[in-house]
Amino acid sequence: MSDLEALKKEAAVRAVALVQSGQRVGLGTGSTAKYAIEELGRKLAAGELSGIVGVSTSEASEALARELGIPTESLDPRPLDLAIDGADEIAPNLDLIKGLGGALVREKVTEVQARRLIIIADHTKLVTRLGEKAPLPVEILRFGFLSTIERLREFLPGGRLRQPGAQPYVTDNGNYIYDAGLPADFDPRELERRIKGTLGVVDTGFFLGMAERAFVAAPDGVRELIR
Numbered sequence: 188m189s190d191l192e193a194l195k196k197e198a199a200v201r202a203v204a205l206v207q208s209g210q211r212v213g214l215g216t217g218s219t220a221k222y223a224i225e226e227l228g229r230k231l232a233a234g235e236l237s238g239i240v241g242v243s244t245s246e247a248s249e250a251l252a253r254e255l256g257i258p259t260e261s262l263d264p265r266p267l268d269l270a271i272d273g274a275d276e277i278a279p280n281l282d283l284i285k286g287l288g289g290a291l292v293r294e295k296v297t298e299v300q301a302r303r304l305i306i307i308a309d310h311t312k313l314v315t316r317l318g319e320k321a322p323l324p325v326e327i328l329r330f331g332f333l334s335t336i337e338r339l340r341e342f343l344p345g346g347r348l349r350q351p352g353a354q355p356y357v358t359d360n361g362n363y364i365y366d367a368g369l370p371a372d373f374d375p376r377e378l379e380r381r382i383k384g385t386l387g388v389v390d391t392g393f394f395l396g397m398a399e400r401a402f403v404a405a406p407d408g409v410r411e412l413i414r
């Protein structure tokens with residue numbers, strides 16, 4: 188395991204220490220959230236936790252949870268006790284960009300119902316302002332996607348349809364993703380409103396005011412950041 192992977196795992200283990208028996212837990216998506224799901228599975232198998240129910244934010248996390256014997260349920264209107272997930276960028280106030288792994292909409296729909304959203308990451312995800320390193324993923328309907336992209340480009344010109352190969356990337360919801368470059372100076376809440384008001388947009392990778400805390404692993408240890 189590389190040093191960075193070891194750090195991600197360390198952050199995940201710290202977050203899973205907050206989970207108590209009997210809780211309903213939102214299972215995030217991505218390479219860091221994977222370590223949290225594995226740690227939950229380990230604790231269940233070892234009898235260190237019991238009665239946990241996972242609510243998955245992607246098909247991939249659902250498959251991993253099942254493989255590890257973690258009971259899962261679909262999302263319903265009941266609140267989740269806590270959710271644990273990774274992030275692509277973490278601002279000092281714990282506003283986030285998520286979705287480089289493509290799971291932004293299911294993550295947001297799930298995590299908005301969590302009493303506590305706990306973020307896990309390595310130190311490379313810390314930024315002073317959102318958009319510093321990552322584009323903003325925007326999930327858009329496949330139907331009329333070129334028209335939606337044109338509407339988005341009117342105010343977010345630097346962006347492109349996510350297309351890793353010959354075909355565009357398709358989310359678990361059957362949609363496409365426009366990766367928008369962000370301007371140097373913007374108000375995330377105002378931009379979020381404007382993007383979500385654009386016809387054809389499903390949602391964005393902005394997670395604003397949602398995270399309660401973040402465990403961020405660096406070579407000199409895990410820092411706990413609290414909003």
Ligand SMILES: O=C[C@H](O)[C@H](O)[C@H](O)COP(=O)(O)O
Nearest residue numbers: 217218219273286288289290
């Ligand atoms: O769509 C993916 C999610 O938002 C991930 O949580 C995010 O991309 C971070 O992933 P990773 O832990 O693999 O860097």
